[in-house]
Each structure stands twice: as structure tokens, then as C-alpha cells.
Amino acid sequence: MYVERVSRLVGAVVWSVGPSRDGAGRVLPDGCMDLLWNDGALLVAGPDTHAHLTGHAPGAWAGVRFAPGTAPGLLGVPAHELTNRRVDLADLWPAAEVRRLGAVVDAAADPADGLEEAALRIAADVPAPDPRLSRLVGALAAGRPVAATADELGIGARQLHRRSRTAFGYGPKTLGRVLRLQRALALARAGVPFADTAARSGFADQAHLARDVKELAGLPLRELLAA
Template sequence: MGTTVRAGMRESRCPAGSWEVVDGRPDQRLRGGVRGYRGYRFGVGHTLRRLEMPIQMVSMVVLFDAPIRMSRGPSATLQCGAGEILVTGLQTQAVFAEHSGRMEAVEVLLSPGMAYRLLGIPMSDIAEAHVSITDLVRGRDARVADRLAAAPDWAARFDVLDDFLLRRCADGRDPDAQVMESWRALQRSSGTDRIRLLRDTAGWSSRHLENRFRQTIGLAPKKAARVFRLQRALSLLAAGTRPSQVAMGSGFSDQAHFSREFKAMTGLTPSQFVAHRDGEPAGSQRLDRVDQQVTSLMLPALSA
């Protein structure tokens, strides 16, 4: 794998030219809520299948080429094709993403608050789901997929995204400030803050806090905390920490609690995750979607 950094972009390419991944930074006015842009181009000649872990961000993917399939099991639950805009809300279970090996797309990673502002819908509408929002984007924005596809290179595509997101951001509704402060508190503690503390700090009842979280974030506070704890555990496991120490360092009550939660959220035991991670080839297989987080595992393709 070859990696270069230039003009605010990081480019990773296969020496044989069968794939490239390009990361770009959004306009500075967007950086509080837009984590980054990533362009993908694959032409590997065989099916690629990944297990995407729950993360604390909303994903928006614009497809230019062949379709991708998203599912929580062997049978695809959604197929999204060229020209469509696919949004994945916050998830508490890992999902499978599969494509034929030929795919071109760009992904935008958003904080839940920014997604709420940009999309103008309750985040509960897309939580635990993959939704095509192509019909939701109207007026001048309705042609954003065409503009992205027609742009001559990744830098130009990222400029189109800046224009699209800045315009929608200007027209969007601010997320609830108290909910966002509670979300940041969960983030700072990696999901270990007690929900009672969030409730008391906000001055709300448990039910009111839950309802406002679902509106702005998509998940109730307890479910959101599970995602933060899982991400902490994944990072520790990937760094070589023993599972018994991971349980203690990630806010789980004991080893059994950690093992149950990990299996429920990823479909794997901690030891299976480590074996998959250690068995991945270097290069494209290790291009996690978020810096310094474990977001993905490359899996064998399903049998025909």
C-alpha cells in the first residue's frame, strides 16, 4: 500500500492500481460536526465483504457505480445503487456491507447533532437502519449526486460536498444544546457516566431525557453509552490488551458482562474478533473508517 499526503488530503493506493482510498478535510466551518470525507474506488475483481462495527457517528454515502448491500445477516436487507444517497444512523449491532469488488463512492461522517441539522428529520427515523434519502434532498441539492459523479477528481468532489453541506447547514435547525452537552459527557467518559448523572445535570426526568435523546441523537442514552463502551473495548483489544483487562478498562461490570455485550453487538466473541483482526492482510483491509478507532473487519465473501 502506498500513502501520500498533499493539499489537505491523504491518499492510499494499491501499487497494482486495484483500489484507492482518499481522505479529505471539510471546510473549517463544518469541522465541529463533519468528521471527514472519504472517497473510495475499488476494482479488485472479487466480492468484498466487511463487518462494520457500531460507531458514534452517522454515515452518509453517495454511490457513483455498482450497488452495495447492507444487512445484519446473510440476507441483504437493503441494496443501494448508483446515484443514491445512503444514510446509516447510529447502530447498536454490527452490520455487513458487501459489494462486487467494483465500487466508487464518497462517504461523509457526521456527528448526530450535525446529521440532525442537515437532514431535518428526527434521528430516531434512521437509528438502527440504513435509509436512502435521495428523495429527501430536493431543489438544487437534488442534483448533488450528479455533481459529485461529474467532478473531475476527489478534491473537486470534496469541494462539492463543502458547498452542499454548508448550504444545508445554514438552512437547518439547531440540535438541542442540553442533549448535545449530555452526548459530549458520554463521549468524554467513553460511556461510563451514569445516566442518572446526565438526567440530574439536565434537570429532566428519565423519560424526557430519553425522548430528547432519540429526537436529536437517535438512540436512548443507555444505548448510546453501549456504543461508546464498545468502541473503547475494540480499541483496547486491537492494541493487544487482554480481554480480562479490557472489561475493567471499558466500564463493564465484569468479564461475563463484557463477553455478553461484545457478542450481542458484534456477533463475535472477543477472541474471535482478535483472530479476525490479526489475520487481516496489511493494506486496504486495515483502512478503518475513523482514525484511531476500530470500525471494520474484512470478511470472506459469502458462498454463492
């Protein structure tokens, strides 16, 4: 069973899921990156541009899902280097540092709690992220156009694109699409009719919503909600 809670790390979520018979699942793009634990191994999930199918990975999992744009500063890796990838933390960090964090997780009664403590220790040693990143996420999540958002932030289009790739793994237009998908799914899951969901989420019409959901999530909206 999947369980999540708000983390003590600002903007983050702590989650866990127990072993299932086949381990199969579908992770939808959300603009975030995760620090993962799976049966003693530490991994990093990069930002996705499409649904990630978990296949048949065995064992229990735990994770800390960082707020969009914050993980690269914590991990010291530009997000675009990890887009659509899952990698061992040992491929990004020195082995001694990975062992130190692993010991923090192993010492906890619950791996999810230990992973959160490890994330808090990482965050204590790095500067706070650029506040313009959270403003960008907030504007795009609210449906603001990219060009207008860039003007409001006082950032040129090219600089905004570079910063977005570093922080989110892709440009602001893709980030806007991902956040619009999440808005639509929240409404549809709450029972809002699909046509109203499309209008309220910023899609041109229901057909536009259907195309984006199929492209980003890999399933038609009705099947996605049923799954």
C-alpha cells in the first residue's frame, strides 16, 4: 500500500510502498525529483517527461519527493542530467558519503523516516534555492503564460530556459505542461466532468486534454483514473 505524508523538509513529501506481487506501477511526471531507498540501496529518480513504468522491481520502497527545482541544489547535479533516469546515488556522490547517508537510514526503525532524516542533513549543508524558482513554479502551476512569467521574474527567455533545465530537467514550457497535467488530474479525480476539467486546467478543449494526458501519462484519462 502506498502511503505519503508531508515532510519536515519544506515543500517535500515522504512516501513509502510495501512489496506487491509484481511491483508494477506508473509514476506520472510532476516536475519533482526523489531520493529513493529500496532494500538498502539509495537511488535518485530524475524528473520525468512521460510516465515511468516501474516494471517488476522487488521489495519495499521509500522516498522523499523534493519540491520542484530544489533537488539539484541538494544533490549537486543539474536536473537535465537525470531527466527520465533512475540512478544509484553512488554514481553521483563519493562512496563514503553514500555509506554515511545509508547508515542514517539503516539506523531508523522506518526507512521512510530515516530517508527523511538523511534529506534534512543534506539540506542543512547547502544554500537555500533561488526564490525565483518557486515563484516560477507557482506561476506556471496557476496557468500563467511562460513569456509573462519571465517578464514578471525579470529573466530573459534564454536565461529562463537554461535555469529551468538546470532546476527542473526541461524548459519552462514542458514544466508548464507537466503542472497543467497535474491540475487536470486533481480535478478529474475529484469528479469534475472532463470538459470542465479541461476548461479549468487551461486546455483549449477536452480533445486537447485527452491528447496531453495520453502523451504524458501513457493512458487515456478514463483508464488512468480507473488504474
